Amino acid sequence: MDPEAPRVPVTVLTGFLGSGKTTLLNRILTEQHGKRIAVIENEFGEIGIDDALVVDAEEEIFEMNNGCICCTVRGDLIRILGNLMKRRDRFDHILIETTGLADPAPVAQTFFVDEEIRRQLRLDAIVTMVDAKHILDHLDEVKPDGVENESVEQVAFADRLIVNKIDLVGEEEIERLEKRLRGINAMAEIHRAEFGVVDLAAVLDVGAFDLARVLETDPRFLEETEHQHDQSVTSVGIEIAGEVDGGLMNQWLSKLLAEKGVDIFRMKGIVAVAGEDRRFVFQGVHMLFDGGPDTPWPSAQPRVSRLVFIGRNLDRDELTRSFTACAVG
Amino acid sequence: MTRNVRLADRLELRWSRSLDDYVTTMTVSPDGSMVLVGALSGRGEVLDLVDGRAVRSLEPHPMGVLAAGWAHDGCRFATAGQDARVRIFRPDRSDRTVTVDLAGWGAALAWSPVDRLVAVGAGRTVVVIDGDGEEVASWGELPSTVTALAWSPDGVSLGAACYGGVQWFCPAEPGRPVKAMPWKGSLLTLAVAPNGRWVAAGCQDESVHIWRLWTGDDLQMAGYATKVEHIAWDPSSRYLAVGGVDDVTVWDFAGRGPQGSSPLFLDGHGGGVTALAYRPDGSRLASGDAGGLLSLWGPPSSSPTGSVEMGEPLSGVSWSPDGATLVVGSAHGTVTAVSVDGPER
Numbered sequence: 023m024d025p026e027a028p029r030v031p032v033t034v035l036t037g038f039l040g041s042g043k044t045t046l047l048n049r050i051l052t053e054q055h056g057k058r059i060a061v062i063e064n065e066f067g068e069i070g071i072d073d074a075l076v077v078d079a080e081e082e083i084f085e086m087n088n089g090c091i092c093c094t095v096r097g098d099l100i101r102i103l104g105n106l107m108k109r110r111d112r113f114d115h116i117l118i119e120t121t122g123l124a125d126p127a128p129v130a131q132t133f134f135v136d137e138e139i140r141r142q143l144r145l146d147a148i149v150t151m152v153d154a155k156h157i158l159d160h161l162d163e164v165k166p167d168g169v170e171n172e173s174v175e176q177v178a179f180a181d182r183l184i185v186n187k188i189d190l191v192g193e194e195e196i197e198r199l200e201k202r203l204r205g206i207n208a209m210a211e212i213h214r215a216e217f218g219v220v221d222l223a224a225v226l227d228v229g230a231f232d233l234a235r236v237l238e239t240d241p242r243f244l245e246e247t248e249h250q251h252d253q254s255v256t257s258v259g260i261e262i263a264g265e266v267d268g269g270l271m272n273q274w275l276s277k278l279l280a281e282k283g284v285d286i287f288r289m290k291g292i293v294a295v296a297g298e299d300r301r302f303v304f305q306g307v308h309m310l311f312d313g314g315p316d317t318p319w320p321s322a323q324p325r326v327s328r329l330v331f332i333g334r335n336l337d338r339d340e341l342t343r344s345f346t347a348c349a350v351g
Numbered sequence: 352m353t354r355n356v357r358l359a360d361r362l363e364l365r366w367s368r369s370l371d372d373y374v375t376t377m378t379v380s381p382d383g384s385m386v387l388v389g390a391l392s393g394r395g396e397v398l399d400l401v402d403g404r405a406v407r408s409l410e411p412h413p414m415g416v417l418a419a420g421w422a423h424d425g426c427r428f429a430t431a432g433q434d435a436r437v438r439i440f441r442p443d444r445s446d447r448t449v450t451v452d453l454a455g456w457g458a459a460l461a462w463s464p465v466d467r468l469v470a471v472g473a474g475r476t477v478v479v480i481d482g483d484g485e486e487v488a489s490w491g492e493l494p495s496t497v498t499a500l501a502w503s504p505d506g507v508s509l510g511a512a513c514y515g516g517v518q519w520f521c522p523a524e525p526g527r528p529v530k531a532m533p534w535k536g537s538l539l540t541l542a543v544a545p546n547g548r549w550v551a552a553g554c555q556d557e558s559v560h561i562w563r564l565w566t567g568d569d570l571q572m573a574g575y576a577t578k579v580e581h582i583a584w585d586p587s588s589r590y591l592a593v594g595g596v597d598d599v600t601v602w603d604f605a606g607r608g609p610q611g612s613s614p615l616f617l618d619g620h621g622g623g624v625t626a627l628a629y630r631p632d633g634s635r636l637a638s639g640d641a642g643g644l645l646s647l648w649g650p651p652s653s654s655p656t657g658s659v660e661m662g663e664p665l666s667g668v669s670w671s672p673d674g675a676t677l678v679v680g681s682a683h684g685t686v687t688a689v690s691v692d693g694p695e696r
Contacts, residue, residue: 080475082495084536086536086555098496100555101496101498105415108375108391110371110392110683138578
């Protein structure tokens, strides 16, 4: 275990059984021929997987005693990833295929919480496959009180949404579906696919959890004007011109995460802090937060802060108001 | 490449041998003549402790050997692996090996200290098998995958570490667990004090949890910089050594125990302590780290009595019963025997 060795990227592939996850997996394995790829599967796929070490795992969700009420991790992944990283034949990439019923939060949080995993691996992106023909039924499915709709969560957590099987539906239906997906998750890139055929550059080496690449986040989310008020999981984008007070912003974020961390699934932001030449960037999953100063603001560019939250029952007006209160002057 | 840094104890490289990949397990036989080693390459070997010659060369688990050990009488040894099997060997006969299928990776293995019984943890199950491969007892549906197993010193009960605490089983009373020591966290390793008074578990939440074995009263030592995967009791049961990132902490269990006390810090390691073992006479603690440093420490003192750079990230250590030899495993697959000539011997 060379401490200087680059961290191995891990792609998390979620989506309902039948959405085409295994097809995409097999395509990655075929097209990335020559790379050593390990696959961790939580359910037996529809079709077999060739040319890779495949490890079957049973989902084990552990609560962490770190004072964070929503912090759960995946014990099975900690164990198996630890085993894989001990091997001399280190892998170039690891793919984790979760079940259609899996909650993505513990998977993502595993990469924040376990030191050994943080040191050796990096979560590259959460890729969610949706079946163009059936996803709306899944999203609309009404669950008993207190039970999460897993497909809504998997869409909300995604960095990439692959709308698969578009050959089975019409253009109009796809557009309606995409609008619906964007209403839940304005941050993810949406890609269309037939038979799981999607440009792998859109799926691999995304760097979605890389702070340095928060800056590459497509700011399109702010242009979305259409908000659907009939759903509880939504995205909220905030943009304010000028600078914010660093101390006030820290207080605001701490309070927000303490009070609303359970409901905030993902967040990203680029902030112009008064008296700081560099852009402050952050990203987080629930209450787990990663942030710091990044590259300097280009002199020609206006200093503008942009934040995006994806979560449940987010109060857009209140978020905007409380963040704006951190502004200087 | 080895280099002696300090020479209070004379550490001398005797032999080394490659197993091709991460050495997961190394145990010297009870008579001190051989060492059983296993690696993620799938190789398992019994090596002569004097010269490192392979007495038995095996490929017991193609996907990787995860755990292995000797029966207390030395008349059997067992290996468990990623192929979901446990294999029981007789050192004197190669035609009498038995193989038993498991419910998952054979990740934990512990021989009874008094009987010829081996306990294996695989997935969420624990099975106890006798020296002929017959199942004596088994338990399923544990709260999570079993990460470690430890017998009480009298061999009556068997503790299994998993998420949610330690479950205790009696092979003589198959059925439900006889006792539970709950703790809301994920346990990674388990060690029972030789005097049977304490049980210690290293935890994912960067702490060590301790129970009094007979009352179940518990205490916690928190604040480690990483999850705790390496702990060791000294033979007198007075000291518990805990591996951290850059140091080893030693807790004193004399009197009323360590609650409220500060541990002794043994500094000098780097990259994570990956190996810990007390010499059978208690005169030395051996510790190794991912940076390749092997150190020896005297009875509670914070300066090492000897150390040597092994040149490869270490993965474990095992003492010979006479305390004259340390077998050291590495993450790159090397098994090395180091002779220890300390003044106390």
